[in-house]
Amino acid sequence: MAKREMTFLLFLALFTASFVAISGRLNDDCPNCVDEQSSTLSASRWTMPLLKLGEKRYYLGIFFKANWYRASQYCRYHGMHLASIASQEENDRLEKHIKDFGLGHEHFWTSGTDQAEEGTFFWMANGRPITFENWNVGEPNNFRYENGEEEHCLELWNRDGKGLKWNDSPCSFETFFVCEVQ
Ligand SMILES: [Ca+2]
Ligand SMILES: [Ca+2]
DSSP states (O other), X not given: OHHHHHHHHHHHHHHHHHHHHHHHXXXXXXXXXXXXXXXXXXXXXXXXXXXXXXXXXXXXEEEEEEOHHHHHHHHHHTTOEEOOOOSHHHHHHHHHHHHHTTOTTSOEEEEEEOSSSTTOOEETTTOOBOOSOOBOTTOXXXXXXXXXXXXXXXXXXXXXXXXXXXXXXOTTOOEEEEEEOO
């Protein structure tokens, strides 16, 4: 009887050991997989193909279009924020990259908004007021649409063929977006 129990325990130990070994091998085969038990932002963040421009790291949201809120949610879900633009250099680097990528004719959301106070734009991602400005001529114009919606979210848009300048656009507009690692 005791011998049979010993055999059973030995079998159980071997079975457990091989299961652990197989699990370990599965994790090795999938280095980007996020373990359910140790899911953290840092574990998932580095799986995104980030773009380094100057001191900043971005992710271009160019595979689907989304309204400002959903774009913001997507960035946050991946440990980032919608991009904020603090200087001409940042603006130029981003513009050049988007143009070189062949998407200079598209619209891109940033984190800029004047939803808190009409006419006073700030960067939602870091709470800072806008200091450097790069508006298209006549913008921001807070255009009012037939459905009553006005323009409160800041996009990059080559409106006049003069490069990716800024425009206030309705936040419900679905377009590409730029996430930024902070
Ligand atoms: Ca507005
Ligand atoms: Ca506008």
